[in-house]
Amino acid sequence: MNIQLLTQKIPVGISQCVMGDPVRYNAGHKHSRVCTQLLGHCFDYVPLCPEVAIGLGVPRDPIRLVKSDPAPDAEVRVIGVVDPDLDVTQPLRDYADSVAPELQRVRGYIFMQNSPSCGLKGVRRYLPNGHGHDSDGVGMFAARIREYFPHLPMEETGRLNNSEIRENFLTRVFAYDAWFRYVEEDPRPARIIEFYTAYKYLLLAHHQVKTRELGRFIADARSHDAETFAFEVRGRLMEILAHMATRKDRTNALMHVQGHLKEFLSREEKAELTQLIEDYRLGLKPVSAVLTLLRHYLPRSPHHFIHSQLLLATEPAEMGLCDFH
Numbered sequence: 001m002n003i004q005l006l007t008q009k010i011p012v013g014i015s016q017c018v019m020g021d022p023v024r025y026n027a028g029h030k031h032s033r034v035c036t037q038l039l040g041h042c043f044d045y046v047p048l049c050p051e052v053a054i055g056l057g058v059p060r061d062p063i064r065l066v067k068s069d070p071a072p073d074a075e076v077r078v079i080g081v082v083d084p085d086l087d088v089t090q091p092l093r094d095y096a097d098s099v100a101p102e103l104q105r106v107r108g109y110i111f112m113q114n115s116p117s118c119g120l121k122g123v124r125r126y127l128p129n130g131h132g133h134d135s136d137g138v139g140m141f142a143a144r145i146r147e148y149f150p151h152l153p154m155e156e157t158g159r160l161n162n163s164e165i166r167e168n169f170l171t172r173v174f175a176y177d178a179w180f181r182y183v184e185e186d187p188r189p190a191r192i193i194e195f196y197t198a199y200k201y202l203l204l205a206h207h208q209v210k211t212r213e214l215g216r217f218i219a220d221a222r223s224h225d226a227e228t229f230a231f232e233v234r235g236r237l238m239e240i241l242a243h244m245a246t247r248k249d250r251t252n253a254l255m256h257v258q259g260h261l262k263e264f265l266s267r268e269e270k271a272e273l274t275q276l277i278e279d280y281r282l283g284l285k286p287v288s289a290v291l292t293l294l295r296h297y298l299p300r301s302p303h304h305f306i307h308s309q310l311l312l313a314t315e316p317a318e319m320g321l322c323d324f325h
């Protein structure tokens, strides 16, 4: 299986205010140039504003998350700040239910942080008396979307200003998109094994232990029914990729690739490659330098396994999507 990661722009959901549309409660926006200009090169956005969609209007009085009491499992509702009788909990959930069918086609979602509707985590929560309680809330709309699509790559717009987080998000979106193009239509175990095999070294760069666990699970495919098996593998793949690739784990994965190529290299070439990987491990060289050299030697190997490795595919960083000036 030779997986192409970016064949055309990938549909990605996004909080509408992040696109620069003046839909916030104060008629302002939260335009992110990183999202619209940089990531816009590879994402085809589906902008949604749940608060406008449920008829709150622009401008509008703000809303917030309110816990019924301080107990950990107390109910959380979305209540008006000015008018505590305004409760939009159910309308926000209903709106998520209504757009879920359309969102089947998105392969990622970028949410606006700190919003009682769109925040993915860390949203401020209050008690009924108006006192602040904690910052452990999730926006009501975002939470419902996560229930529908538990493996969908999601990120908050502010975090995407960090190039490593951005690279990780892109890697997850590309993988999720590739899964739907190569596996979901035809989720036979043999195809899932091929998909995992192509991702193997990239997964190792993100989490060695969980990748080996996934390998053992996949080897036991016959113990599971096909649908459960595909769902579980997709979930584990996305969970592994959500771990940030560390320099140590990436070095290990690069050395695995080197191991496949060394029989085709001269002694001097081997020494140069070993030194380059060591320089990467020490932080002296970027991973792109190692990948470029590995790709240069790749045609010498006749083995499909190593040619299929997505670790060697063009990295988001190399596509210019991780450096923003």
Ligand code: SF4
Binding pocket: 015, 016, 017, 018, 023, 024, 025, 048, 049, 050, 051, 052, 112, 115, 117, 118
């Ligand atoms: S955070 Fe969500 S609900 Fe608030 S303005 Fe942006 S898109 Fe609309």
